[in-house]
Amino acid sequence: MNKTFKIYALLFIIIMVILALFEVNKKEVTDWRKNFDVDKKTPFGLFVFNKEAKYLFKNKLYKIEDSPYEYYDKNNRKNHNILIIESDIDEESWHKILDEVAKGSDAMIIGARLPKEISDSIGYYDSEIAFAEENVLKLTDKKYQNDYIKLDKFPSGQGFSYIKPQVEILGKTVEEKNKDQANFIKAKIGKGNIYVHSEPLFLTNYYLLKSGNVKYAQDVFSYIQDQETLWFVESNTKESQFFMRFILSNPPLKYAWWIFLGGLVLFVFFNAKRKQRIVPIIEPLENTSVDFVKSIGNLYLQEGDFHDMMAKKAQYFLNKVRLDLLMDTANLDDNFLKKLQIKTGQPIDKIKEAISLIKIAQDPYASVMKEDLSKMNKLLDDILK
Template identity: 50%
Template sequence: MNKTYKTYGIILLVVVILMTIVQLNKKEVIDWSKNFSTTEKSPFGLFVFNEEGRDLLNQKLIKINQSPYSFYNQNHPKKAHNILLIEKNLDKVSWEKILQEVKKGSDVMILSEDFPDELEKKLNFKLSDYNYDETSYLYFTDDKIAEDSIVVDKVQAWGIFTNFDFKNSEILGTEYYEKEYDNDYESAANFLKVNYGKGHVYLHAEPLILTNYYLLKKENQKYIQGVFSYLPNRETYWFQESETESSQSPLRFIWANPPLRNAWLIFLFSVFIFILFNAKRRQRIVPIIEPLKNKSVEFIRSIGNLYMQEGDFHDMMAKKSHYFLSRVRTELLIDTHNLDEEFEKKLHLKTGKSPEKIKEAVVLIKKSLNPSAHVINEDLIKLNKVLNEILK
């Protein structure tokens, strides 16, 4: 091993040791971002719900890895069913498909911090943002389950329902929160039931209740069970297609683990540095080699000029004829010993040229092969043209 490779190896070893020390002394940082991902074990992921959701819905939860528009175009459920959406951004046609199913008797439960404008207009409600204390208390309005509650204390809750149609809607849950500038508490609707056709739309403005952090607390389980108790005991389709689309990367396991990710980046950086320095030290000037020139055309032009200067048109015609007859023998497999009518007929059949053209060519060939025939420049031009037309 030469000195250069030893230097590279020592540098790489030092970097790896330093990164190992940093990783061992590094305190684990908890990711509190709201990702709502079924594969994330962070506090605000949906990993636990993805694993335990069937128990909450009486083993009748069906996960759909398609958009509602694609699913309902390919499938036509005959029975009424439940639909579950958790913090989903759907296109307009998917919302229309869902509302069509609700109109026929299905129920949909939507847990989201935001709702599309077209849904608010069709169901006649408004979700308003507010800015109050971080801690909120969620209760049911039904006296039977009024004691079941949940405390949202890690992040600020975002929305409450306002301006909804009281005749066609029912408040199922409220949120108590402390005012910003005094110690008084106010309440507002955060869980609605809206009648639509033969079915119902359940709107919950706090999807965090289904994340890992809140679902793992035993004191919250009754409230979450109470939310799903409003859905009829039947099949529930949970649309979560974005999770399957985002997990197709072959490096997803490496990127999901910070130590592996750092090791992968160090490896790539080291390979890049090695290639960069190695290429600079070893690359030599590549000599420019001129390609050989094809001088066949120049040679033919020189020979042609020589014949033209000598004025030996007869010899040029004879060579052209011999070349033509040689091609007829090898390519068309026609005997050229006798240039008679039988020859003309065979040449006509195999080339498809007119009998007149064949006849003219044969006359010129015989003239060129006759040593005593008088040949002029025009005969050479005519012969060249006719033979080229026959065997293109």
């Protein structure tokens, strides 16, 4: 291990220790962003409402991930309720909602800032008042006069003004230093009704978990009919298509990712001028066994010593019989022939002919021809194949 590598390793360890100390001593920070996400457990997410909504709507609630325009372009439904909570509503979707309401459906739209098309269609103007840090949401109906919700964290201060006579006011925002401001209205459109609430915070985790606040939410939804309710959550449920969304949404993975990138930059920076020395190409050793055997075979053929080749072939055959078939090869008699025939399954005539040639090969004074060598070689290979 060279000195330069030790320095890099030491620097990397020091950086890791510092980052670990920062992570251990880091205080947990509450996310107060108003995300209105049905899967978020942060204060201003809708996780609690999403879990309890099926009981609130008597198991008649259905979440729709398409926009109203996409959904109604493909589906025809009988009279039902439409619910939209702090979601974007495009102009085409708004017209589809109006068509459904005109046929007899009810729509409830809860959002702090709604498109101008909605206010123009219903008949009101959005307004924003400099509310104090706390205010109270109350309903105007006498039967709900004891039910209210107190907003003590980041109220939007949104409300309605210049409301047309045909629009009914159902709820107000009450604050000590300002006059009451309408925040919940109802408008008759054709055979149905549209309800608009300008303060969606009352449905968030932070407020629903407080004692007594659920009653206000129940009162608000009591205005719509007891029928199927379609909750359009398209803008809240569509995930980002960015390929790093999962890593960047989890703090531990995000820190690990940035550490990895930092380490990669350091590595590239310190090794930019280093060059890899040329690695010599080492040719693998050649297997010359086959060439050696060919050379020996050619030598025997050139010499014409067929008798010696037959003797070596016979010796190799008998040795293989001893090792593989566990037979004694001292006496090549009839008893040996029968045992060899039983163990190899070859015809007895072929075995007799092979043994006859082996005996000739063992006779140093026997005269043999090239044809005898070829014949014996074939017979012995057939017997032990």
